[in-house]
Amino acid sequence: MPYWRLASFYFFYFGSLGALMPYWGLYLQERGFSALAIGQLVAILLATKIVAPNVWGWLADRQGRRMPIVRLASLLSAIAFLAVFVADGLAEMALVMVLFSFFWNASLPQMEAATFSHLGARVNRYASIRLWGSIGFILAVGLVGIGRQHLGNEVVPLVVLALYVGVWLSTLAVPEGRAVVHAEESPSLAGLLRRPEIQAFLASGLLMQMSHGAYYAFYSIYLEEAGYGSLAIGGLWAWAVAIEVLVFLGMHRMLDVFGARRILLATFVLAVARWLLIGAFIAVPTVQILAQALHAATFGAFHAAAIHLAYHYFPGRTQGRGQALYNSASFGVGGAGGALASGVLWTTLGASVTFVLCAGVAALGGLLVWGWVDRGRRF
Template identity: 55%
Template structure:
């Protein structure tokens, strides 16, 4: 059944993400790196998303062999990541991270396009497939939290390597999805990008991921510095993604009822609130728990709406490049800048300042969405 094949890929992909994002900074700290170097290495991992998805999208759109591109990238990623086992110098790790993340980041946007093509007219049910990625993330992040409470973070590269190979194996089980039939000549890509709502959406996605920079790069270290044990930190990460799953289960009802624009505005406002709470009240466990439940909005609602809008705005042969642009602009450029800036803010003004800055950026994103994304001019809004 295609549902389980698609879900299996998401499970391994986000289980690997659940090992890397929360604990990569912990691993880097264990081998001697400070906050600025950690922020720079995290930024490299994000920055390859600027280039890799677009190259993969161009190749997939022009060859028509989208799944072959996904498989190639999925198997090259663990081969490159194995270099982590060979050295701990900054230059060496920067090279390894750049190569590994290039292939890793190339795969997902093309797989998103394949998933949407398999779903066909039931595209609003994307979240029911994607939720298995969230389940993989939860099991990974919570399990590793307790593991690193007892054993050294030096085990992380071996765990990540095993999960990356799992991505490659599951990619072999998924066929190419039939692209929707083209109606007339496709609009030039530059013409699509020139539309006000398209440009505004990409700016909003960029700013949203800039605001996530301190969270993805330093949330684990932030909690550790305030006395939280690794097991509890893992559970807090898992709680956020559990809330995300709850949203994914009902997004196929929320989108038709409330519209994409309203949901996007709500997710941006709640993201700003989340970063303020984390920055101001790190020692108040109940408030941190509440802030983690807001991941349902700051990622779950936001991502489902963004995927929905990108699929509607980039049609026909531009689907692969549309998903690639979304990934590059937001999870690439936005996340890279957010990680880099948060490292400097952490070192210069203190950890809380990084989260206050994130709240400010999310607020600016809300203003852009409110002003330039029209309720009636965006598919599904």
């Protein structure tokens, strides 16, 4: 198994996420965009996950090869991102974000499927590779935080571009996974999607990411308005992902002991607590440290358990499209819907009420898991 070559992709990919998500709202705010516009632009970043993974997933499943698609998508995302530096106004910035995020969001689901093909029967070891994405995220958050303090927000797109190039270079070293022999009696994707437990699984992923909408779009802005400096903001984001690394290190054992269903249920309970803590106690640093530590559950543990379930729910030729559907439903529909809604709520009801509503969305997702996902069975 090409462990370090796979790990390098996750390192750069989630490093680019670490440079983008915590600081993109602040960068857009400095360029004169309103809260509503920022919500719309962040929603675009996430909305392309609805279409892009499915288009590229269909192509990969049809061709039976994933790495050429991952390499092409990674290269085109870096090229398209160059237009950020010259985009002027909401319409131009929106168009640029549609272009680069369409390609950027195409690569991860196919790399997830390629990683599992390299893992073979050792699927529980996925988390030990994915943790390098968390390490990349932490380093990028720290680098940009220091850069902002000395150079301002102009450093944000420069670091993002450099990391996009790193993503593309890392894909050149990853070999194609082992070919999978698909049984003729493998279920159809349409048949799988008629199963209530799979519908509930996808809907719960949508609701979990929808509950993160205000967090991704406005948390850094909320912190800055409460008096936190650039290093403190970066430190809180880095702390969240540092705790997440510990979860990834022990995730294969947790899946063996508790199973994906119980882990998912716990993450929704902790998501409710997290959004309430952020909304009510933004000015209390110790509470924010605790709330950010819960990122290990609401993103790290949730994502690892969900990817594990998606691998089992979508076998054979449905694997690429299944991973793409999970990404589209959760990060695409859920993330975009959450960002759009939070942009409206932020300007009309305020930050605290917005995070209370995010907690309600997370509670609804937990009810779906409790009622339908893998009852009486455990992966």
